[in-house]
Amino acid sequence: MIDHAHDLESVRAATERLLTEVGALDNASAAEPSRLPGWSRGHVLAHIARNADALVNVLEGRPMYADAHVRDADIERDAPRPLDVQLADLRESGVRFQEAGAAPADWSRTVQLRNGVVDAAARVPFRRWVEVELHHVDLGIGYELEDLPEEFTEREIEFLAERFDGHPDVPPTRLTDASRVWSTGRKADGPEVTVTGSPADLLGWLAGRRDGSGLTVDGGTLPALPPL
Template sequence: MIDHAHDLASVRDATERLLTAAAALDNASAAKPSRLPGWSRNHVLAHVARNADALVNVLEGRPMYATASVRDADIERDAPRPLDVQLADVRDSAAGFQAAGAAPADWSRTVELRNGIVDSASRIPFRRWAEVELHHVDLGIGYELENLPEEFTRRETDFLVERFDGHPDVPSIHLTDGTHAWSTGRSAEKPDITVTGSPSDLLGWLCGRRDGSGLTVDGDSLPTLPPL
């Protein structure tokens, strides 16, 4: 069972880690490229702030974003700001998300995110946790997939495996980190491939942060996963 209160606390801790790390930057280094193509570190920070606002919209029954173009325009608008403004915005928007999460609510209700995706309200704090942790990695300032909390790595792997389960463009895959095992992709009596690697390498490949070169593949070659 999902514990949204636990996940809200985890979001708060992850946000503090990100803010502490980003505070060591200066305006010049914040304007340098992140690990996300076409985005500076400031773009990543602006996105983290606007995502918090968007998930407040979700929790309060409004559209996550007015439109995709408005989402993109807001990030471009906010990216040129000085670092101190960026960090204050990340902190303030995070506080708004925590406040929305603390409000009395039916956490079993279904909510709608982008592109018609629906989910339980109880999973929204975990989705926010993923945004903060993975975009902290995307900043490229010393926080790596290996630094992610073990619980987060396992649960995000579970989540992504579920996302790709039954996907017609993903072959039948058996994944293992030597301790845990998962199956995803098209249904089959026998998997097309078996993929073995460390928890961080498996997660990195599933979430598009690594190319899979650190994984061992038995069977066909490692497939290119569809966008999330």
């Protein structure tokens, strides 16, 4: 059962970690390239802030974004701002998300995200947690996949394994960190590929943050995953 209140607190803690580390940067380093192709660190920070507002829209029954063009234009507009403005925006948008999450609501309801994706409202705080944690790593400022909370890593591996479950382009795949096991890909129509690695390496591969070179593959080659 999803505990949205627990996840809201996890988002708050992750946002504080992000603010602390970003606060040690300067304007020049904030303008440097991030680990995401074509995006500076400023782009990543702008995206994190605008995502908070987008998820407030979702929780309050409005479209997540007006359209893809507006989403992209807002990020481009906000990316070059001075660091102190970025930090204030991250903090204030994070507060708005927490306030929306604290409002009385039916957390069992279904909400609509981007591109027609629907989910339970109760999972929205976890989706926000994902945005804060993974994009913190994307900044390339010393926070790595190995630094993510263990609970987060395990849940995100499970979430992404479910996302690719049944996908026709992903062969039957067994994921393991030698103590836990997840399954993904299309339903078994032949031998499974077994992918073994550390939780950080498994998550990095599933989330498109690592190329899988740190993983061991038995029964075939490392599957090519569709874009998220």
